[in-house]
Amino acid sequence: MRTFLISTVAVWLITIPFAMAQDTEIQSYEVIKEIDSVEIRFYPSATLVTTSGGNNFGKLFQYISGNNKSNQKIAMTAPVYRNESKSEMAFVMPSSVHKKGAPAPKGENVSVEVTPPRYVAAIRYGGYTNSSKESLHKKRLIETLQANGIEAKGMIEFLGYDSPYKVYNRRNEVLVEIAYAD
Template identity: 30%
Template structure:
């Protein structure tokens, strides 16, 4: 009888400390559509994620990082507000993803909502295009607060250093920034930098 009580107590303690598996979507998507991924592994410095193939709507823009993201966001916001061949209103998604590749234009992207993934409305602006991204493994570092240009660079450098120390192969010629919050949200902000695994 005592052993049964002991086993029952142990079982309840194990249940109490069990850490549940993260469900999708993560809380930092705030109920909006965001790209599906599986966490492959996690360290104190970064998370390794396997992203499913998905379509994004993108704009190619020039200028400094902040100016380019602002301009790209404006073009994409007009697209989801009806500046497309169907004149369709498209829900906002997260993150705002920006590809940074030295010497080339910035590519700012909105994730295409799941309802439109099969056939996104065709953009009317010649600078806006549907951008299918393949399945990919991303190494992701996150940080909080309002992110300025220097914050993105510092976190990208820190992530690169962590990956180099772990002798991980990744594309060094570009990386992504991912912002998940409206500029009017002062707290609980979530920002990410991504490097993509190379073969």
């Protein structure tokens, strides 16, 4: 029992600082309006590095680790985007890279994309994500938009903000581009 208690305390002491640390740059946006648990947001232009097929995270991680034409290492940012079919994934580039331009990829099936400014609707939830949580929050998002006469324009996207090692206060979102006039 004593060994178990000491082990548990040691694990907590090691993981709490990592779980509470959040120095990752987060993609900027402005909350325009809140409707129940849904935020209407404006996102300025951003640079994304995208890929599809298998090992999506690995390909994107290689890109930011220097597997690009400039051999430039790029800081990890948040969120990580996934499309609904889970076939595509994207990393948001830091604002400094967006301003200067992202290096061309070396890797196969990796591309750099500059997104136009856009309005989106987003709903947030915590914990580790899974398909049932994603489905539930997608349904809530769509129902809220329909009840308020807001038209969804794009595909559903799933956003993850945290390292898989973060245990507490995890942030996930379901997002969709919308037709919105300020």
